[in-house]
Amino acid sequence: MGKLVVIEGLDGAGKRTLAKALTDALAVQGRKVATGAFPRYDDDIHAELVRDALHGRLGDLTDSVHGMSVLYALDRRGAADRIRADLLDYDVVLLDRYIASNAAYGAARLRQHADGEFVDWLRALEVDRFGLPIPDLQLLLRVPSAVAQSRAAHRETSEQRERDVYESDDDLQSRCGAVYDELAAAHWLSPWEVLDGTVDLRMDGLLDRYFTR
Numbered sequence: 091m092g093k094l095v096v097i098e099g100l101d102g103a104g105k106r107t108l109a110k111a112l113t114d115a116l117a118v119q120g121r122k123v124a125t126g127a128f129p130r131y132d133d134d135i136h137a138e139l140v141r142d143a144l145h146g147r148l149g150d151l152t153d154s155v156h157g158m159s160v161l162y163a164l165d166r167r168g169a170a171d172r173i174r175a176d177l178l179d180y181d182v183v184l185l186d187r188y189i190a191s192n193a194a195y196g197a198a199r200l201r202q203h204a205d206g207e208f209v210d211w212l213r214a215l216e217v218d219r220f221g222l223p224i225p226d227l228q229l230l231l232r233v234p235s236a237v238a239q240s241r242a243a244h245r246e247t248s249e250q251r252e253r254d255v256y257e258s259d260d261d262l263q264s265r266c267g268a269v270y271d272e273l274a275a276a277h278w279l280s281p282w283e284v285l286d287g288t289v290d291l292r293m294d295g296l297l298d299r300y301f302t303r
C-alpha cells in the first residue's frame with residue numbers, strides 16, 4: 091500500500107516546484123510515484139466551475155464560502171476512487187493541495203481559526219460524508235505571506251497567468267497562512283511536517299524521515 095502525501099501552502103509558496111523536486115528525488119530512489127493536483131481544472135466539471143467563480147464569471151457564488159468549498163470537495167470526491175487505486179499501484183501518491191486547502195482558505199475567509207466551526211463542518215463533509223482517503227503525511231510549505239504574494243505576482247508576469255480573486259487578496263493570504271500554521275500544529279487529520287519554503291529545500295532529510303527503504 092502506497093503513502094498518500096499532500097503538499098499544502100499559500101498561493102505562490104512553491105508547492106508545484108516542491109512536488110517536482112520530491113517526485114524526481116523519489117524516482118532516483120526507484121520509487122513509483124503518482125502525482126496530482128487540486129483543483130483538477132481541466133478534468134472535472136466542479137473544478138471548472140471553481141475556475142469560473144474565481145475569475146468572476148459565476149456572479150455571487152464566490153461570495154459563499156460554503157458553496158465554493160462544496161465545489162472543491164466535489165472535485166476531490168470525483169477523484170477518490172482513482173486515488174485509492176493509485177495507492178495500490180504506486181509507492182507514493184503525491185498531491186499538490188488536498189482537503190486542508192479547503193479548511194485553511196474557508197476558515198480564513200470566515201475569519202475563523204483551525205478549531206472553529208467551519209473546519210469541523212469541512213471535515214464532516216469531506217472525510218465523514220465523502221469518505222476521502224486521509225493523507226499519511228501533510229507537508230506545509232511555509233513562507234511569509236509577503237514572499238508568497240511576490241512570487242505569485244512575479245509568476246503572473248513571467249507566465250502571463252492572471253491572479254484569481256483569492257490570490258489577489260493579500261489579507262486573505264495572510265490569515266490563511268495563520269490557519270495553516272494552526273492546522274499543522276494540531277496535526278489536523280493526520281501528521282504534518284512544516285518545511286521552510288524560504289530556503290533551498292534538501293530532499294534527502296525528508297526522504298530519510300518518511301520514505302526510508
Ligand SMILES: Nc1ncnc2c1ncn2[C@@H]1O[C@H](COP(=O)(O)OP(=O)(O)O)[C@@H](O)[C@H]1O
Nearest residue numbers: 100101102103104105106107108241245287289
Ligand atoms: N524556493 C524558491 N525560491 C524562489 N522562488 C521560488 C521557490 N520555489 C518556487 N519559486 C518560484 O515562485 C513561483 C511560485 O512557485 P510555484 O511552485 O508555482 O508555487 P505554488 O504551486 O505554491 O503556487 C514560481 O515562479 C517559482 O519558480
Ligand SMILES: Cc1cn([C@H]2C[C@H](O)[C@@H](COP(=O)(O)OP(=O)(O)O)O2)c(=O)[nH]c1=O
Nearest residue numbers: 101128129162187188191192195196256257
Ligand atoms: C484545492 C483547493 C484550493 N483552494 C483555493 C486555493 C487557491 O487560492 C485556489 C486555486 O488553487 P490553486 O492551487 O492556486 O490553483 P492554480 O494555482 O492552478 O490557480 O483555490 C481552496 O480554497 N480549496 C481547495 O480545496
